[in-house]
Structures are given as C-alpha cells and as structure tokens.
Amino acid sequence: MNLNFRRVTRRLRYWLRHSERHGLLREEMEFHVDALARELMEQGMPEQDALSAARWKFGNLTQKSEESRSTWISGWISDGAQDLRHAFRTLRRDAGFTTFAILTLGLGIGGSCTIFSVVNALLVRPLPFTSPDRLVWIWNNDRDSEGLSGETVPTGHFVALRGQNRSFSDVAAYYAFYGVGDSKLTGDGQPERLSGIPVSQNFFSVLGVKPHVGRTFNSEECTARWGVPKAVLLSYGLWKRRFASDPGVVGRPVTVNDAPVTVVGVLPASFDFATVFAPGSRIDLYFPLPLTDEVNRRGNTVSMIGRLQPAATVQQARAELSVLGPQIQKKDPDRNFDLRLSLLEEHVTGRLRPALFVLACAIGVVMLIVCANLSNLLLARSATRQKEMAIRAALGAGRGRLIRQMLTESIVLSGCGAVLGLMFAAAGTRVLRHLDAFRIPLLESVHVDFGALGFTLLLAVLTGLVFGLVPALQVPATDVHDSLKEATRGSSQGRKHSWIRGALVISEVALACILLVGAGLLIRSFLRVLDVNLGFQPERAAALRVDPSSQYITQAERNAYLDEALRRVRFLPGIQAAGLTDVLPLGSNRSWNVGAKDRVSSYSIQHPPPPAFVRIVSDGYLKAMGIPLRAGRDFTERDAGSRPPVIIINETLARTLWPGRNPIGQTVIADVGRQVIGVAGDVRHLAPEQASGCEFYLPIRQSEDYSSVDLVVRTALPPSALASSVRMALKPIDPNLPANEFRTLQQLVDKAVSPRRFVVVLLAAFSAFALILASLGIYAVISYSVNQRTQELGIRMALGASARDLQVRILVRTLGLAGLGMLIGITTSSILSRLLNGLLFGVTPTDPVTFLGMFVILTTVAALAGYLPARRASRIDPMAALRTS
Amino acid sequence: MGKEKPKADLLQGTLDMLVLKTLSRGHLHGYAIAQLIQQLSENILRVEEGSLYPALQRLELNGWIEGNWGLSANNRRARFYKLTPEGRKQLNGETERYRQVIGAIARVMGTA
Numbered sequence: 001m002n003l004n005f006r007r008v009t010r011r012l013r014y015w016l017r018h019s020e021r022h023g024l025l026r027e028e029m030e031f032h033v034d035a036l037a038r039e040l041m042e043q044g045m046p047e048q049d050a051l052s053a054a055r056w057k058f059g060n061l062t063q064k065s066e067e068s069r070s071t072w073i074s075g076w077i078s079d080g081a082q083d084l085r086h087a088f089r090t091l092r093r094d095a096g097f098t099t100f101a102i103l104t105l106g107l108g109i110g111g112s113c114t115i116f117s118v119v120n121a122l123l124v125r126p127l128p129f130t131s132p133d134r135l136v137w138i139w140n141n142d143r144d145s146e147g148l149s150g151e152t153v154p155t156g157h158f159v160a161l162r163g164q165n166r167s168f169s170d171v172a173a174y175y176a177f178y179g180v181g182d183s184k185l186t187g188d189g190q191p192e193r194l195s196g197i198p199v200s201q202n203f204f205s206v207l208g209v210k211p212h213v214g215r216t217f218n219s220e221e222c223t224a225r226w227g228v229p230k231a232v233l234l235s236y237g238l239w240k241r242r243f244a245s246d247p248g249v250v251g252r253p254v255t256v257n258d259a260p261v262t263v264v265g266v267l268p269a270s271f272d273f274a275t276v277f278a279p280g281s282r283i284d285l286y287f288p289l290p291l292t293d294e295v296n297r298r299g300n301t302v303s304m305i306g307r308l309q310p311a312a313t314v315q316q317a318r319a320e321l322s323v324l325g326p327q328i329q330k331k332d333p334d335r336n337f338d339l340r341l342s343l344l345e346e347h348v349t350g351r352l353r354p355a356l357f358v359l360a361c362a363i364g365v366v367m368l369i370v371c372a373n374l375s376n377l378l379l380a381r382s383a384t385r386q387k388e389m390a391i392r393a394a395l396g397a398g399r400g401r402l403i404r405q406m407l408t409e410s411i412v413l414s415g416c417g418a419v420l421g422l423m424f425a426a427a428g429t430r431v432l433r434h435l436d437a438f439r440i441p442l443l444e445s446v447h448v449d450f451g452a453l454g455f456t457l458l459l460a461v462l463t464g465l466v467f468g469l470v471p472a473l474q475v476p477a478t479d480v481h482d483s484l485k486e487a488t489r490g491s492s493q494g495r496k497h498s499w500i501r502g503a504l505v506i507s508e509v510a511l512a513c514i515l516l517v518g519a520g521l522l523i524r525s526f527l528r529v530l531d532v533n534l535g536f537q538p539e540r541a542a543a544l545r546v547d548p549s550s551q552y553i554t555q556a557e558r559n560a561y562l563d564e565a566l567r568r569v570r571f572l573p574g575i576q577a578a579g580l581t582d583v584l585p586l587g588s589n590r591s592w593n594v595g596a597k598d599r600v601s602s603y604s605i606q607h608p609p610p611p612a613f614v615r616i617v618s619d620g621y622l623k624a625m626g627i628p629l630r631a632g633r634d635f636t637e638r639d640a641g642s643r644p645p646v647i648i649i650n651e652t653l654a655r656t657l658w659p660g661r662n663p664i665g666q667t668v669i670a671d672v673g674r675q676v677i678g679v680a681g682d683v684r685h686l687a688p689e690q691a692s693g694c695e696f697y698l699p700i701r702q703s704e705d706y707s708s709v710d711l712v713v714r715t716a717l718p719p720s721a722l723a724s725s726v727r728m729a730l731k732p733i734d735p736n737l738p739a740n741e742f743r744t745l746q747q748l749v750d751k752a753v754s755p756r757r758f759v760v761v762l763l764a765a766f767s768a769f770a771l772i773l774a775s776l777g778i779y780a781v782i783s784y785s786v787n788q789r790t791q792e793l794g795i796r797m798a799l800g801a802s803a804r805d806l807q808v809r810i811l812v813r814t815l816g817l818a819g820l821g822m823l824i825g826i827t828t829s830s831i832l833s834r835l836l837n838g839l840l841f842g843v844t845p846t847d848p849v850t851f852l853g854m855f856v857i858l859t860t861v862a863a864l865a866g867y868l869p870a871r872r873a874s875r876i877d878p879m880a881a882l883r884t885s
Numbered sequence: 886m887g888k889e890k891p892k893a894d895l896l897q898g899t900l901d902m903l904v905l906k907t908l909s910r911g912h913l914h915g916y917a918i919a920q921l922i923q924q925l926s927e928n929i930l931r932v933e934e935g936s937l938y939p940a941l942q943r944l945e946l947n948g949w950i951e952g953n954w955g956l957s958a959n960n961r962r963a964r965f966y967k968l969t970p971e972g973r974k975q976l977n978g979e980t981e982r983y984r985q986v987i988g989a990i991a992r993v994m995g996t997a
Contacts, residue, residue: 031916
C-alpha cells in the first residue's frame with residue numbers, strides 16, 4: 001500500500017518533468033556509449049571505429065531510451081499522445097484533404113446520429129408513461145363499420161369490459177371522435193379554437209400521469225350531461241401560453257363553447273396526448289367522459305387502453321378478450337364486439353417501423369460509402385507518403401507502430417467528423433422536432449441524448465477503424481530499403497494496390513446503386529400517391545370552423561345562422577363556391593349502416609346493410625370541394641327540416657345498393673328513409689393510398705347529428721389572401737369567431753402524406769449524398785491512375801496513339817468499374833427491394849422505370865467522373881511526360 | 886528491433902538482484918555497474934545495455950535505488966546510483982530467496 005503510493009507519487013513527479021528527465025536519461029546513455037568507446041580506444045582502436053563500434057554495441061539509443069522511459073509512462077499512452085500530435089500535424093499540412101474528409105464524415109455521422117435519435121425516440125425509448133410495457137391498446141374489429149367507427153366500441157361495452165375482465169388492473173377510454181378545434185375558448189383575450197378530448201375518469205391513473213397542479217376528475221364530474229362538461233384539465237402548453245403558468249387558474253371557471261367550465265388541474269409538461277395518439281395535432285383540453293346511457297347510444301365512439309395485471313401476459317389477455325367479447329355482445333347484439341389487443345407501443349409506432357428500418361439501413365449504406373471513399377483517399381495519400389513511412393521505419397518504428405500511427409490519423413479524422421456530425425445532428429433533430437405538419441408520433445421528443453452521444457462516439461471509432469484499416473495495412477512490412485528506393489520511381493506501389501482501389505470504387509457504386517433504387521422506388525410511390533385522384537380538388541380551397549354558437553337553441557335558429565354565414569361568404573369577391581360540412585376529408589370518420597328500402601327484408605344480424613361514411617353538408621359543398629355530381633341534383637336551401645328527407649350517395653354506395661340500376665328516386669334507410677336525389681363521385685376520405693368506400697351526404701338543414709361545422713370555400717385567389725375577408729364577413733353574426741384555423745385543403749392532403757414525404761425526403765437526400773460520394777470516388781481513382789501512368793501514356797502518344805484513343809480507353813475503364821458496381825448493385829437491390837414492398841404504392845419492387853433511371857443516372861455520373869481525368873490525359877505532352885522520369 | 890541475443894541473457898529478476906548487489910558496494914554509474922557484473926562473473930555474465938537502463942528505471946521507480954548526478958573519473962557528468970534502505974531490505978530478501986532456490990536446485994541436481 002505504502003509502496004504503491006510512493007510509486008504513484010514518483011511516477012507523477014516523473015510525468016511532470018518528463019521531457020527534462022528524458023533528456024537526462026539520454027545523456028546518461030550517451031555517457032555509457034562514450035565509456036565503451038574509451039575502453040576500445042585504450043585497447044588500441046582508432047577513435048572513429050571505437051565510437052561506431054560502441055554505438056553498434058549499445059544499439060539504437062532512441063529505442064533504448066523509449067524502452068526505459070516506458071517504465072515510467074505506460075508505452076501506449078505516450079505513444080498514443082505522440083501519434084495524436086503527429087496526426088494533427090500531418091492533417092493540418094494537408095488542409096484540403098482534411099476538410100473534405102471531415103465534411104463527408106460529418107454529414108455521414110450527422111445523418112446517422114439524427115436517424116439514431118429518431119429511432120431511439122420512436123422505437124427504443126419507452127412511451128412517456130409509467131411502466132409503458134404493461135399498457136395495451138384494445139381495439140374493435142367491427143366488420144360492419146368503416147374507418148374509426150369500426151375500431152371503437154360503445155361506452156356501455158367499455159364499462160362492461162372494465163368490470164368483468166381479470167387480465168387488466170384497469171382499462172381506460174377516450175372519446176375517439178373528438179374534432180380538431182371542437183372547443184372554443186373565450187374570455188381572457190382573443191377567442192381561440194382548441195381541440196379537447198373527453199377521457200374516462202381513470203384515464204390518467206391508468207397511464208400513470210399525475211397532474212402538475214390540481215387534480216384529475218372526480219366521479220361526480222363524470223356523470224355530467226354530454227356536451228356540457230363541468231370540469232376541464234389544461235395541457236401544460238396552454239397553461240403556460242394562455243394563463244402565464246398561473247397556479248391560481250385551478251378552481252377558476254373558463255368559458256368553453258360559451259359555457260363555464262371549472263379548471264380542476266394542469267397536466268405535466270411530459271404528457272402530450274397528441275404526440276402519442278394523434279400525431280400532427282394539438283390537444284389542449286381534457287374533459288371528463290360521462291359513462292351514461294346517453295353517450296352509450298352514440299354507438300362505437302371510444303378507444304381503450306388497458307393496463308395488464310402484474311401476472312398477466314398479452315396472450316392471456318387476448319384469450320380472455322376472445323371469450324369476454326361475445327359474452328358482452330349478447331346483451332347488445334346490434335354492435336359487433338370482436339376485440340383485438342396489442343402492446344400500446346406497437347400501436348403507436350408499429351406502422352412506422354418498416355419506414356424507420358429502411359431509413360436506418362439507408363444511413364448505414366451511406367456510412368459504408370463514406371468509409372469506402374475515405375479509404376480510397378487515404379490509400380492515395382499513403383502512396384505519396386511511402387517515403388515518409390520508409391524513413392520512419394528506418395529510424396526504428398516497428399510495423400505495428402506505423403499501422404497504429406495510420407489508424408490514429410483516421411480516428412482523429414473521424415473524431416473531428418463526429419464533432420461536426422453532432423452539430424449537424426443537433427440541428428437536424430431540432431428541425432424534426434418542429435415539423436408540426438408531420439403526422440408522426442413522438443417526433444417532438446426527438447433529441448440528441450446521451451444514448452446518441454455514445455452511439456456517435458462508437459460510430460466515430462468504428463468508422464475510423466474501418467476506413468483506416470485498408471490503407472494502414474499497406475504500410476511497408478520489412479523492405480525499408482526497397483521502399484526508399486522505389487518511392488522515387490513511385491509507380492509500383494500504386495499498381496500493386498490498384499485492385500484494392502478498384503474494389504473500393506466498385507463497392508461504392510454498388511452501394512449507391514442500392515440506395516438509388518430504394519429512393520427511386522419510394523419517390524415514384526410518393527409521386528403516385530400525389531397523383532391519386534382524391535375525388536376532390538384541394539387546390540385553391542380552404543376551410544374554416546364556423547360552429548353555430550350555443551346561444552342558438554333550436555334547429556331553425558341554427559339553420560338561420562348557417563344560411564346567413566353562407567350568404568355573406570358567397571357575396572365576397574373571389575369566392576367561386578362555398579358550402580358547409582361536418583367532416584373534412586382525411587380526418588376522422590364515422591360510419592352508419594345504410595340499406596336500400598326495397599331490400600330491407602334481406603338484411604339481418606348476419607347480413608347487415610353495408611356500412612357507409614356519413615357526411616352532413618349544405619348545398620354548394622360538393623361544388624366548393626370540387627366533388628363531381630354524377631347524376632341528379634345537389635341539395636338546395638329548401639332541403640330543410642320540414643321538406644321530404646333527401647340524400648346524396650356516392651358511386652360506390654349506388655353500385656352496392658342497386659347494382660346496374662338507376663339509384664335516383666330510390667329510398668335509402670339511413671337515420672330515416674331518404675330519397676336519393678343525386679350521385680356524387682367517390683372521395684378518398686381515409687388516406688390517399690386507400691380506396692374510397694361507401695359514402696353518403698345528408699343535408700345539414702335536415703340533420704342535427706353533427707358536432708362541428710366547417711365552411712369550405714373555393715376561390716379564384718390564393719386561399720390565404722381570403723382569410724381576413726372571410727373573417728370580416730362573418731364577424732357581425734359571430735363576434736367570437738376564433739382567429740386561428742383557416743386551413744387550406746392542400747394542407748390537409750400534405751399532412752396525410754407527410755409520413756411518406758418524411759421518408760422520401762430523407763432517403764432522397766441520402767442517395768444524393770451517396771451519388772456525389774460515389775462519383776468523387778470514381779473520379780479520384782481514375783484521376784490517380786492517370787497521374788500514375790503519365791509516363792506510360794506519354795510513351796503511347798509518342799508511339800502514335802491519338803488523344804481520342806486514350807480518352808476512350810480511360811472512359812471504358814471507368815465505365816467498366818461502374819458497370820461492375822451496378823451489376824452487383826442491381827442484383828442486390830432486386831433482392832432487397834422486396835423488403836420495401838409494404839411502403840410502395842403503385843409500383844412493383846422491380847419497377848423497370850426505377851432501375852432504368854438509376855442505370856442512366858449512375859452511368860452519366862460515372863462517365864462524367866471519368867471524362868475529366870480522360871481529358872487531362874489526352875492533353876499530356878509526350879515529351880514532357882517522358883522527360884519527368 | 887527488439888531482437889534479443891540469446892546467449893548469457895539474464896532473467897529480469899536476476900538482473901535486478903545483481904544490480905542491487907553490485908550497488909551494495911557503493912555509488913556507481915550505469916557503465917560501471919555493467920562492467921563490474923561482467924568482471925565479477927569472470928566474463929560469463931554480460932549485461933545487455935538494452936536491459937540495464939530499463940532495469941535501473943524500474944528499480945528507481947520502486948524506490949530501491951536513487952540516482953544522483955556527479956562527475957566521473959574523467960570529469961564527465963554521469964549519474965551515480967546508490968542503494969536506499971528499502972533497496973537494502975529488498976536485496977536481503979532476494980538473497981535469501983536466491984539461496985533457497987539454488988539450494989533446492991542443487992539438491993535436485995545432486996540426487997539425480
């Protein structure tokens with residue numbers, strides 16, 4: 001113990017003065033050599049001979065002193081420090097190369113780190129709830145309903161399931177048909193439209209979320225009448241923004257939809273309903289969901305989240321649901337109750353998994369290309385540094401030491417690249433966090449954390465080793481003599497390793513090829529999706545929430561308000577059409593079962609009438625949306641409460657109910673029997689990729705069954721220019737009209753395709769980067785070989801080869817390399833592209849256009865990269881080339 | 886590099902012991918230590934310079950010897966080493982151990 005302590009202090013003292021001590025040791029050794037020489041001289045040897053004999057006997061002074069020194073400082077530490085210093089010096093000398101290398105590495109590592117952070121946030125990091133691995137998503141598989149209606153359950157079934165199950169410690173629910181901007185918050189400043197969501201009383205306790213201030217709902221608050229909640233919880237964001245983080249807001253009433261509601265609490269900043277359950281939107285208010293008969297009658301409305309009992313497994317819970325479901329259904333046979341269950345995590349991010357997997361693979365490929373490219377550059381550099389290496393070897397550096405020196409250099413490079421990469425990643429994740437328009441869950445929690453830092457560090461070291469290893473192994477082994485001599489001639493080393501450089505370029509091209517094919521397929525899918533005929537025309541149309549205020553009690557009053565709103569807006573200059581609707585396309589969807597009156601007897605529980613989407617619209621809506629009317633007429637203002645009930649159905653519903661017959665004039669049983677007055681074109685309401693289903697439109701003046709009203713206008717002007725004039729026109733009849741929420745329909749479409757756009761944009765960027773790197777790789781190799789063969793080319797020209805001949809030869813070699821790379825790349829990607837199948841739309845994994853396009857792009861780029869050195873070669877002056885040797 | 890001549894090579898532990906023993910005679914510089922070992926062993930043991938200096942550093946690090954700069958016989962600056970009290974203790978221990986080992990080997994060789 002004592003001995004060890006003193007050893008440490010002695011060692012420290014040595015380190016503090018190590019250069020001085022080193023010098024003294026050297027002096028001590030020189031004294032020894034001197035003494036040896038003196039002895040030899042005394043024996044009669046001439047001075048010169050004696051000295052060299054003594055030196056020879058003693059051995060390499062530097063090496064011996066290093067060996068002695070390593071007693072004090074662990075050899076590898078001092079060597080490492082030396083290597084580092086040397087690496088920085090060499091790299092600084094070659095600023096161009098260094099900048100390029102660090103930049104490429106920075107981009108590659110930055111991309112990797114960003115993708116890692118996304119994958120980490122979305123797939124690896126647990127959901128921001130207590131023990132999220134015990135949370136499950138329970139959904140209905142109601143084959144008789146479409147869209148969200150088919151996945152949700154009535155509250156009565158939820159209550160029954162909650163009471164009867166044994167697998168869950170608790171089950172919570174939220175009302176899935178909340179509308180964006182359903183809640184109008186007035187008082188305390190500008191009126192504002194917010195999204196609120198009714199949740200069951202135990203919702204927050206099931207998730208394990210405790211309010212930041214105040215409390216969650218009590219059972220009394222959960223028995224209020226539907227639509228008139230007594231209590232509300234605020235999101236942290238809203239509390240901070242609108243109430244200046246005032247804890248005194250708890251217990252105070254706020255005005256939501258013109259009625260007072262008491263704020264009972266504020267949720268913590270870490271809880272964000274939207275980023276998990278409804279990405280791309282914002283939920284600011286939480287209301288108690290009353291579990292009353294009144295709400296149960298609304299049909300399939302709630303989504304369920306369960307927390308498994310500590311002992312229960314997903315399989316057990318699934319088994320129990322399959323028994324319990326039919327039992328509960330017996331009491332209410334009208335509603336299908338076929339429950340499915342998966343881990344909540346899978347439900348939230350499962351759909352993104354393939355896309356993220358593709359992105360992770362893509363960035364991996366990019367990193368490989370980066371490595372191949374840098375390997376190549378380092379090889380070229382190491383060829384010019386043969387002489388330096390030989391000298392260092394002659395001075396006593398072992399091969400291992402030289403290899404370590406080279407690897408230190410490459411790791412220093414990748415370390416610098418990693419620092420730059422981290423900056424890129426920090427910027428990249430910042431951009432991603434603020435992509436509000438992207439419907440991707442948990443995107444807001446993406447950031448560079450310790451995991452990402454560790455990953456980057458690992459990646460930097462690994463990258464440095466990978467791209468440094470091949471050049472490092474080219475260090476001359478023993479033939480110091482040969483290298484010193486050969487280095488002046490300079491060509492043999494290059495030729496010896498030309499196959500390595502060739503192989504590197506081929507692999508770069510092959511990897512770039514794989515990326516290009518993947519990106520190409522996804523880009524073409526994306527274009528196909530954008531090209532899809534949505535059934536409506538989103539260009540130059542916009543929507544604004546105009547819900548009738550709760551002061552209008554009767555339907556007549558509400559209709560009068562809606563009539564007035566339409567009249568005022570239609571009067572504005574630039575408005576081509578205006579109409580009202582309760583649901584916009586690509587939003588949430590509900591469905592009813594509707595049958596043909598003349599076939600009513602054929603329907604039963606086993607064969608129910610087909611489900612169809614419900615839209616409650618006014619006259620002019622179809623025109624404002626650009627939905628074509630195929631037959632019959634549109635609604636008019638006179639299709640109001642007192643007139644005969646009418647309905648417009650879409651083509652699919654017409655075909656389903658009356659195949660091959662004219663539907664106009666027939667009667668549909670929806671809420672009541674309604675006469676078909678028109679047939680509208682199909683609209684893709686669920687997603688651009690998904691075909692439209694059955695759908696029908698009810699006149700808004702004949703149905704009260706809407707929870708929100710959107711005004712849709714079609715204009716000749718850019719929609720944004722219209723926002724203020726529309727608002728001005730509506731101000732007199734609704735002074736509390738909130739200022740936000742003027743959405744263009746194009747925004748809705750953009751949001752719907754945003755996850756796809758996300759993947760496509762990133763992948764396209766990756767492949768562009770890969771293409772640039774591959775072309776630089778080709779250029780570097782061809783250019784290098786031209787330089788190496790200047791003399792040979794000079795001789796060829798002197799012997800009569802034309803400049804054209806040489807150019808063709810070089811181009812052929814370039815295209816040969818690229819062709820081989822593409823051959824490997826095409827073979828690999830035709831196998832790999834099948835993995836993309838789930839992400840493709842409208843193209844096959846072996847889409848010939850994509851493969852051909854990739855081939856053309858790569859060939860062009862390769863030809864260009866080869867042409868520049870070829871042109872240089874053809875301008876070689878034979879005489880000059882021959883003389884330089 | 887690093888190629889060791891096999892003949893009369895000293896084991897590391899042995900060299901340390903020999904250096905300590907030599908230094909028990911007084912202050913000596915590195916060259917003198919090498920010379921003395923060679924002479925005392927009647928030219929059988931030759932100290933490799935390559936291993937002498939690392940050995941000296943090692944002994945110094947352990948606190949068994951101390952080096953001080955002084956003047957050599959022909960007036961040149963040289964580093965003289967001397968045994969510390971701890972070094973002497975170490976030497977005694979090693980001598981004891983050496984005797985035991987030699988005795989043991991002798992008994993084995995004798996009976997064979």
